[in-house]
Amino acid sequence: MARTPKPIRSDIAWSTSDRITVRGKSLPxxxxxxxxLGDMAFLQLTGRMPTPQQSAVFNAVVITxxxxGITPSAIAARMTYAGAPESLQAAVAAGLCGLGTVFVGSMEGAARLLYEIMPEEADADLDAVARETVARYRAEKRILPGFGHPIHKPVDPRTPRLFAIAAENGMAGRYVDLIQRIHAEAERASGKPLTLNATGALGALCCEFGFPWRIVRGFGVMARAIGLVGHILEEAENPMAIEIWQRIEDEASSHMRPA
Amino acid sequence: MARTPKPIRSDIAWSTSDRITVRGKSLPxxxxxxxxLGDMAFLQLTGRMPTPQQSAVFNAVVITxxxxGITPSAIAARMTYAGAPESLQAAVAAGLCGLGTVFVGSMEGAARLLYEIMPEEADADLDAVARETVARYRAEKRILPGFGHPIHKPVDPRTPRLFAIAAENGMAGRYVDLIQRIHAEAERASGKPLTLNATGALGALCCEFGFPWRIVRGFGVMARAIGLVGHILEEAENPMAIEIWQRIEDEASSHMRPA
Amino acid sequence: MARTPKPIRSDIAWSTSDRITVRGKSLPxxxxxxxxLGDMAFLQLTGRMPTPQQSAVFNAVVITxxxxGITPSAIAARMTYAGAPESLQAAVAAGLCGLGTVFVGSMEGAARLLYEIMPEEADADLDAVARETVARYRAEKRILPGFGHPIHKPVDPRTPRLFAIAAENGMAGRYVDLIQRIHAEAERASGKPLTLNATGALGALCCEFGFPWRIVRGFGVMARAIGLVGHILEEAENPMAIEIWQRIEDEASSHMRPA
Amino acid sequence: MARTPKPIRSDIAWSTSDRITVRGKSLPxxxxxxxxLGDMAFLQLTGRMPTPQQSAVFNAVVITxxxxGITPSAIAARMTYAGAPESLQAAVAAGLCGLGTVFVGSMEGAARLLYEIMPEEADADLDAVARETVARYRAEKRILPGFGHPIHKPVDPRTPRLFAIAAENGMAGRYVDLIQRIHAEAERASGKPLTLNATGALGALCCEFGFPWRIVRGFGVMARAIGLVGHILEEAENPMAIEIWQRIEDEASSHMRPA
Structure with a gap:
């Protein structure tokens, strides 16, 4: 019983001997x-050239x-480079592997939440949506994705700047509005200041672009790939991986090792 | 015998509650x-803002x-995404792992070769250097890094465009000059057309910037991370991985499977 | 405001100039x-030597x-090796990255489900538990983890063999009993044969050992690392990656490429 | 100009609805x-069942x-798990990525060297080969792969044990003999004790099996995958990654951060 093959098709790029075309445009x-480079990322993902306004906001989103600094991801990349300096690509890959639910997931979570709760009607009462959402998360004792920060309190300095860039470019729309109302309502309900962090702001901006929430994590991944190459270059010139290893190895097993 | 810890230091970024600074500049x-985004990559790697000319050339280098298209790297990323769609970052990482000596290595090799053979004297005879280099590689039956291409013959359309962008921005210096002389000499010596491919052109441009040859591969890695996010988004919407798997599995084991 | 460091401690291994100790045992x-090797894996994970019975069952679990065959994971590893043959470790890593929710997740899911529904009382009515569980999954239109298979119908040949090995070694206990009752009930409720697949059987055996469900995926990961080294060795001697790439690239972009 | 597809073929495994065959043997x-599990690895790689003697030696090779302990590889895996605990497979992959030339490469290097210098004639003068090899490496100021160790001095306790296991199983042949002669000659030539480390011993044993030197690294990769699952299980229960991160981040940027 032979199976019938299904077609395999990609719409991203093609080449011939003298032409290279990406998303319908001649690469050369x-x-x-x-x-x-930010515009190229936008073109690669959407198939369209960004408008000047989209270019300004999208470049800011990824640059953020x-x-x-020395994140777990950067440490993983540096450790990997120390063992395999001939495979710079594997060191970046190792650093990217940890961009999961704990550190980058909240951006994805914020975008997903905003898409889920945004009413279809243009004149919907967003304050009511914010109240209902905050009440629901408080009742379920869940953390609102995109809120809170261990260091940046009470304000994450990236957040107002990202919203300002969006406003200057006509892209501070309903999603930015809604997450700000959620922010105000969450502070009112708890009676305490709460940071609207950069991942919350970025999640809202991704919704303004209409990006599927599943791909939002990808902006963090492509951005961090750039950052990690910088860390590996520094590690090559001024290493820290071996010193970290020796300190940790020494301390971690000292209770077992004979005196 | 306690060891004395060595200091651990990074010069890239720091944060306090209300500030985030990268390479000495306030991120917000x-x-x-x-x-x-290309300028941000330049800043992250060099610690300096690019000049407008550097910005133009560096963005073009990475964008290239x-x-x-559907490279082995893109196939690896798509296969990984099919098994672990919840870990987009791991799919990008899997795709990056293969950017080694076979596909991206020639850019690194071209930069390394150019640094090695470039004379210190400003008025050196670059034609003599080119002749000596081509003769040596021919004698050792080695392939010149950055030359030849399975598809783009006789001209890689990216190469003249990259050199033109460099020239427009005052960055077509001695390294671009030298690789072009090597190109001419290699064609003369063999009597056949030979493609000076994009990795050769990019390697020369990296030398014009003065980037260490060891980090040149990193530009390919950061660029491809962007490209792979695009492939994963397409895979999520119009998948090919499962179909590839079933075709290959079927064919590869058909000689063993009982009729 | 200096933070107080917390202790860093591992209980796995330590070394001195003439001793290497793993889990309290002298490695040499x-x-x-x-x-x-299976016993070593058991020791590494549990800190205890397996009994002969545990050794027999645990080795079988991992070997399974x-x-x-040519899985998506094997294809990803082979594609990576084609691009970076100098980094065999990165090819294995790329292949492992896809062992997520789609292919290996059901083993984890089966173990998690069995732990959740197993009553504490030794004389509980497992048939009632099976009925309630099957009814709940049917009502929620969810797939029972560990059941169903695209190829192995109506019986996955690994399943009865794994249960037989467990029984021979006194390890076919309550979890094996429960998943078999779920199997019978699921077939009764749907009126159709349903495969109890190897991941279901393995999940039950992991529960018999008492392994935390979060680590169950790890057995698949360590096992597949072994398998992937085999695929990479074959790829080095009789490659398929470049041929797959060329076929797929050609087909995928043919609708865009000018005739 | 359509290309003619080349056949795609694997000789490892095949399945039908009721059969699963690996290397010609029924898996169930x-x-x-x-x-x-060690025998399964041997079967997967060689296509043959090991003899009892091969089983004993091969299991010891991989178990070593x-x-x-807390290696750079284990730190990378733990850092990755801290960021993406839902992707255990990606944490193992990140840990494997660093098994390159620095830490595992010497095993590969030892095997490669032994294959290169071993004379074809059965009655060759191995002492002369050892002398010539040591003299050549000393003249070129190169380090002999498999020799030296930062901790295990003057004897790596794994080395004599591995050779004893090989001897007990009739597998301490010419390659073990040759590396021991190289060891004696290197100590004689330098007048100082020099450790013949485990990677040297393992490299020699891999030659006794006849494994291609390119796959030798794979034994380290499969073994470490097992070890890393153990580290991740410990990290889940008694974490160290976040503490390492906070200490390092704090120290690394303290010189830049305002007081």
Missing amino acids: DEILGHIN LVEH | DEILGHIN LVEH | DEILGHIN LVEH | DEILGHIN LVEH
Whole structure:
């Protein structure tokens, strides 16, 4: 019983001997020298060139996620590079593997929540939506994705700046509005300041673009790939991985090792 | 015998409750909304803002490497996503793991070769260097890194465009000059057309920037991370991985399976 | 405001100049030459040497997961090896990245379900538990983890063999009993044959051992690492990755490429 | 110009509805319950069942590489798990990515060297080979792969045990002989004790089996996959990753952060 093969098709790019086309545009003639790297990412994902306003906001979204200091992801990449300096790509890969639910997931979660609760009607009462959402999360003792931060209190300095860039470019729409109402309502309900963090702001901006929530994590992944190359370059010139290893190995097993 | 710990230090970024600084610049105030993603990559790697000319050439360098169609790297990422759609980051990581000596290595190799053979004297005879290099590689029956291409013959359409962008921005210097002389000499010596491919052109441009050859592969890695997110988004919407798997599994084991 | 460091501690292994101890046993004197690789895995994970019965069952559990033909995971590993043959470890890593919810998750899901529904009382009515569970999954239109198989119908040949090995070694206890009752009830309720697949059987055996459900996926990961090394060795000697790439690239973009 | 597809073929495994065959043996009937995990690895790689002697030595080879305490690889895996606990497979993958030239490469290097210098004639003067090899490495100021160790001085306790297991099983042949002669000659030439480390011993044993040197790294990879699952289980129960991160982040950026 032979199976009938299904067609295999991609709409991203094609090449012939003298042409390379990405998303319908000539890479040499219409892309190289005409757009910046953030625009290229936008084109690669959406199949469209960004407007100047979309370019400004999208570049800011991805740039926000490039660098966060010596994160667990950066440590994993540096440890990997120490063992396999000939495989820089594997060191970046190792660093990316940890961009899961704990650190980048809240951006995805914020986008998903906003899509789920946004009413279809243009004149819906967003304050009522915010109240209902905050009450529900409080009743279920769940953390609102995109809120809270261990360091940036009471304000994450990236958040107002991202919203300002969105407003300057006509992209601070209903999703930005809604997450700000959720923020106000959450502070009112708890009686305490609560940080609307960068992942919450970024999640809202991703909704303004209409990106599927499942791909939102991908912006963090592409941005961090850039950041990790920077960490690996620094590790090559001024290493810390071996010193971290020796300190930790020493401390972790000292209770077992004979005196 | 206790060891003395060595200091651990990074010069990339720091944060306090209300500040985030990358390479000495305020992320909210001096970076977001002011530069594009390619410039951010340049800043992250070099610690300096690019000049407008550097920005133009560097963005073109990285953009060249974002997308190449259904490569082995894209297939690996799509296969991984099919098994673990909840871990988009791991699918990108899997795709990056294969950016090694076979596909991206020639860019690194071209940069390394150019650094090795470039004379220190400003008025050196680059034609003599090119002749000596081509003769040596021919004698050792080695392939010149950055030359040849299975599809793009006799001209890789990216190469002249990259050199034109470099020239427009005053960055077509000695390394671009040298690789072009090597190209001419290699064609003369063999009597056949030989493609100076994009990785050769990119390697030369990396030398113009002065990037260490060990980090050159990193530009391919960061670019491809962007490209792979695009492939995973397409895979989520219009999958091919399961179909590839079933076809290959079926064919590969048909000689063993009882009729 | 300096933070107080918390202790860092591992209980797995320690070394001095002339000793290497893993889980309290001398690696040279008490482990090497005394146990097999499956027992070593058991020791590494539990801190205890397996009994002969545990050794028999645990080795069978892990062996079941080593090899499954040309899976998406094997294809990802082979594609990666084609691009970076100098980084065999990265090819295995790429292959492992896809062992997520789709292919290996059902083993974890089966173990988790069995732990959740198993009553504490030794004389509980397991048939009633099975009926309630099947009814609940049917009402919620959810698939029972560990059941169904695209190829192995109506019986997965691994399942009866795994249960027989468990029974021979006194390890076919309440969890094996319960999943078999769920199997019978599910077939009765639907009126159709339903495969109790290997991941269901393995999930039940993991419960017999008392392994936390979160680590169950780890047995699939360690087993597949072994299998993938085999695939990479074959790829090195008789490659298929480049041929797959060329076929897929060609077909996927043919609708865009000019005739 | 259509290309002619080349055949795609694997000789490892096949399945039908009621059969699963690996390397020509029925997985349920001839493998499960009959062999241990090390033997399964041997079968997967070679296509043959090991003799009892091969089983004893091969299991010891792989077991040696399972666990080494808090290595850079274990730290990378734990960091990754902290960020993506839902992707255990990605944490193992991240840990494997660093098993490159620095830590595991010397096993591969030892095997490669031994294959290269072993004379074809059965009665060759191995002492002369050892002398010539040591002299060449000393003249080129290169480190002999498999020699030296930062902790295990003057004897790596695994080395004599591995050779003893090989001897007990009739597998301490010419390669073991040759590396021991190299060891004696290297100590004689330098006048100082030099450790013949475990990777040297393992490299020699891999040559006794006749494994291609390119796959030798794979034994380290499969073994470490087992070890890393143990580290991740411990990390889940008694974490250290977040504490490491906070300490390192704090120290690394303290010179930049305002007081």
